[in-house]
Amino acid sequence: MNVIECRQAEKKYRGEHGILHADFTIRENTITGVIGRNGAGKTTLLKMLAGYLKPTGGEVKVFGERPFNSLKVSANSMYLDEFTVYSDSTPIGELFQHHRRFYPNWDQQLAVELLAYFSISQKAVRGSLSKGQRNTLHGIIGLAARCPLTIFDEPTTGMDASVRKDFYRALLKDYLTHPRTILISSHHLDEIEDLLEDIVLIDLGKIILHLPVEELKEFGMAISGPAAAVNNWIQHKTVIARKEEASGMVTVIVKNDFTAADKATAAGLRFSPVSASDMSIYLTNREKGGIDDVFNKRQYS
Amino acid sequence: MLNPDSVKPIYVQIAEWLETEILQERFKADDKMYSQYQLADQFNINPATAAKGLTILADAGILYKKRGLGMFVTEQAADQIRHRRINETLTALVSEIVEEAAHLNVGEQELIHMIQQEGKRRKGAVR
Numbered sequence: 001m002n003v004i005e006c007r008q009a010e011k012k013y014r015g016e017h018g019i020l021h022a023d024f025t026i027r028e029n030t031i032t033g034v035i036g037r038n039g040a041g042k043t044t045l046l047k048m049l050a051g052y053l054k055p056t057g058g059e060v061k062v063f064g065e066r067p068f069n070s071l072k073v074s075a076n077s078m079y080l081d082e083f084t085v086y087s088d089s090t091p092i093g094e095l096f097q098h099h100r101r102f103y104p105n106w107d108q109q110l111a112v113e114l115l116a117y118f119s120i121s122q123k124a125v126r127g128s129l130s131k132g133q134r135n136t137l138h139g140i141i142g143l144a145a146r147c148p149l150t151i152f153d154e155p156t157t158g159m160d161a162s163v164r165k166d167f168y169r170a171l172l173k174d175y176l177t178h179p180r181t182i183l184i185s186s187h188h189l190d191e192i193e194d195l196l197e198d199i200v201l202i203d204l205g206k207i208i209l210h211l212p213v214e215e216l217k218e219f220g221m222a223i224s225g226p227a228a229a230v231n232n233w234i235q236h237k238t239v240i241a242r243k244e245e246a247s248g249m250v251t252v253i254v255k256n257d258f259t260a261a262d263k264a265t266a267a268g269l270r271f272s273p274v275s276a277s278d279m280s281i282y283l284t285n286r287e288k289g290g291i292d293d294v295f296n297k298r299q300y301s
Numbered sequence: 302m303l304n305p306d307s308v309k310p311i312y313v314q315i316a317e318w319l320e321t322e323i324l325q326e327r328f329k330a331d332d333k334m335y336s337q338y339q340l341a342d343q344f345n346i347n348p349a350t351a352a353k354g355l356t357i358l359a360d361a362g363i364l365y366k367k368r369g370l371g372m373f374v375t376e377q378a379a380d381q382i383r384h385r386r387i388n389e390t391l392t393a394l395v396s397e398i399v400e401e402a403a404h405l406n407v408g409e410q411e412l413i414h415m416i417q418q419e420g421k422r423r424k425g426a427v428r
Contacts, residue, residue, distance in 0.1 A: 031347060172345060176338050194311060197349040214310050214350060 008058035017205030018044035036202035050079035081153035088127030111144035131158035189277035225269035315354030
């Protein structure tokens with residue numbers, strides 16, 4: 001069953017893109033990563049799904065309903081980011097009680113134990129927490145609420161490395177015993193890729209890929225060698241990125257759709273795999289090339 | 302046990318790890334294999350990825366499915382894994398060694414000697 005169905009969904013802000021022509025579905029009880037650069041449209045998409053923003057075009061359906069102003073969607077989904085509004089003066093213990101009343105699946109024990117594990121007092125008020133602790137609190141609330149659709153928008157901002165690791169471990173553990181549909185946005189794919197089943201890659205407001213994470217790992221190949229040999233071999237192939245190295249060597253990222261026979265003709269070239277997180281960076285790079293080109297343009301003379 | 306930086310997809314690494322478990326006789330014929338959820342928990346990965354690893358082994362005839370009960374090890378699993386690893390993995394490794402030796406002008410006798418030395422070293426280490 002699909003929990004989310006988008007048909008040409010669109011959100012425009014005063015002529016600027018927010019999200020354009022989003023066509024995709026999310027199956028029930030999957031964990032999907034929403035990956036893209038800053039400003040790509042991740043938050044716009046997620047807020048549209050959660051019913052916080054009304055699409056300006058196309059159709060968005062969550063649990064079969066338009067999420068904007070839908071009680072059903074509101075009761076069955078949760079959107080969390082670092083700005084999620086809670087009273088800054090209410091003690092956390094009390095905040096938990098409010099959630100307990102609203103969310104039928106709320107697991108009070110899990111909330112209390114996770115809070116203690118992350119060394120945050122129930123008596124503390126949110127206003128006194130650091131940015132990382134605040135996001136940890138939001139993460140705990142998101143897990144304990146066990147909403148059929150849970151959306152974490154950049155959940156680990158400000159957390160230190162070990163808290164990030166523990167949070168994602170807690171998320172997986174809880175998902176294994178209580179499967180539900182989870183969306184996580186991040187620009188650090190390498191941190192969450194093992195956790196994910198599918199990935200949605202967004203660039204400039206458009207969904208450019210939606211596929212199982214394992215397929216993204218096999219999506220492209222890096223080919224390096226002397227410029228002439230590389231250029232010759234990559235004719236008629238889909239080039240995703242290109243990087244000039246020192247001394248006439250070139251590395252080209254090519255779509256992995258060539259045959260073994262093709263590969264056999266590439267004498268003297270080195271083939272290496274491209275990680276999912278590198279691939280997502282190559283695919284969303286505005287200018288083919290990369291940061292090095294910015295500097296190469298101004299050669300030191 | 303899994304190498305996140307490896308060239309190999311995680312589900313392939315899972316399948317290979319399970320094969321090694323069978324080769325080392327931690328699982329015998331008709332034993333129940335780990336579930337996708339146990340594997341997901343143990344390796345901290347998505348259960349769908351773990352399931353893919355199990356499916357590879359089921360497709361290869363190393364595991365069989367009992368509806369509602371899970372995956373079990375087939376009669377011929379260990380033999381099959383051993384044969385395939387000799388024919389594919391070991392053969393490929395040998396070809397790599399021979400190629401590298403040729404690059405370095407290491408003769409066949411010297412190479413065999415190196416392999417024997419390594420065998421001795423390992424036996425010593427076991428004792």
